Amino acid sequence: MQTLNVLDNRFSSFSTLSTSPADELAAKQTYEALFSADRTLSLVELFNTTLDLASLLNNFSIEATRYLDFSGLFFKSYSVNIALDGSKKAKYEHRFDLKISDTYIGTLTYAINTPMSLINIQILDKLHQCLSYPLKNAISYYDAIQLAMQDALTGLGNRRYFDEQLKRAMHNANRHHSVVGLVLGDLNKFKAINDNYGHAVGDQVLIEFSNILRLCIRDSDSLFRFGGDEFAILIENANESAINLIEHRVSNALHENILLSKYNLGCSLGATLMNRADSEQSIFARADRALYRKKAYTAQHLSVI
Numbered sequence: 296m297q298t299l300n301v302l303d304n305r306f307s308s309f310s311t312l313s314t315s316p317a318d319e320l321a322a323k324q325t326y327e328a329l330f331s332a333d334r335t336l337s338l339v340e341l342f343n344t345t346l347d348l349a350s351l352l353n354n355f356s357i358e359a360t361r362y363l364d365f366s367g368l369f370f371k372s373y374s375v376n377i378a379l380d381g382s383k384k385a386k387y388e389h390r391f392d393l394k395i396s397d398t399y400i401g402t403l404t405y406a407i408n409t410p411m412s413l414i415n416i417q418i419l420d421k422l423h424q425c426l427s428y429p430l431k432n433a434i435s436y437y438d439a440i441q442l443a444m445q446d447a448l449t450g451l452g453n454r455r456y457f458d459e460q461l462k463r464a465m466h467n468a469n470r471h472h473s474v475v476g477l478v479l480g481d482l483n484k485f486k487a488i489n490d491n492y493g494h495a496v497g498d499q500v501l502i503e504f505s506n507i508l509r510l511c512i513r514d515s516d517s518l519f520r521f522g523g524d525e526f527a528i529l530i531e532n533a534n535e536s537a538i539n540l541i542e543h544r545v546s547n548a549l550h551e552n553i554l555l556s557k558y559n560l561g562c563s564l565g566a567t568l569m570n571r572a573d574s575e576q577s578i579f580a581r582a583d584r585a586l587y588r589k590k591a592y593t594a595q596h597l598s599v600i
């Protein structure tokens with residue numbers, strides 16, 4: 296696969312506003328040659344070679360950069376928000392709403408330093424037509440993957456996603472000589488909420504707890520629910536104080552939350568930091584043992600964190 300940085304590889308006779316009628320005519324003739332039926336078909340085939348959104352955007356930009364000088368390319372839809380690698384903002388933004396038979400797919404935004412000419416827009420419109428179906432397929436694929444990786448009740452990552460992310464985070468940490476932190480959480484006496492107030496209230500409590508966790512972490516940390524009342528927080532670039540801070544925040548937030556304090560809901564957290572000899576299994580087992588000790592302590596002292 297071609298992975299050149301297209302933004303550093305631009306050339307274009309169309310890249311600025313055409314200044315003379317001769318320029319316009321030359322551009323128009325090239326445009327007509329470029330978008331013969333055969334050419335259109337081969338572009339669609341090219342874009343159809345991948346379902347990966349980043350690769351598709353890269354393939355598309357290799358074509359687009361031949362006709363337009365842009366410093367950034369961004370795509371946003373209901374579920375996707377992605378930028379071409381190396382994208383930078385520029386003086387202007389030109390947005391195109393991409394549609395298939397009036398159905399909105401998403402918005403493609405070009406960051407440009409000179410306004411677009413009419414011929415630029417016409418060429419891009421044609422390129423977008425070639426892109427639209429491959430893009431729609433790639434978005435559907437992305438949505439399906441997201442769904443498969445998500446816990447349906449809370450929207451947090453599920454156990455399968457956790458396994459992937461833990462592996463990726465530990466790999467990165469080893470490369471960059473940083474450390475991953477892992478916090479496992481388990482609600483205390485959650486079953487009693489289901490038993491006493493019903494499953495719907497139990498669900499509401501799980502959602503509320505997930506929202507609390509979201510507020511207690513940084514953007515670079517990730518959250519997961521393993522099912523039931525078990526949660527995990529993956530902390531990148533972690534250290535002892537980052538873990539302590541999260542534990543402190545969760546504990547405070549639980550006490551301050553109106554719904555959860557009404558049910559006197561507590562949570563036990565078990566945390567650990569990665570060491571260089573760790574495998575995914577060993578770091579998880581250590582966090583799990585820490586959680587087990589906290590649960591045992593909590594049960595013994597009949598207190599909540």
Ligand SMILES: Nc1nc2c(ncn2[C@@H]2O[C@H](COP(=O)(O)OP(=O)(O)OP(=O)(O)O)[C@@H](O)[C@H]2O)c(=O)[nH]1
Binds near residue numbers: 489501
């Ligand atoms: N409402 C709701 N309950 C769930 C869901 N998934 C699992 N549960 C329930 O969560 C409860 C978990 O019970 P336990 O594992 O005993 O946890 P606990 O009551 O917090 O016990 P300790 O952890 O020992 O304090 C079980 O009753 C499950 O049926 C869910 O999606 N929604």
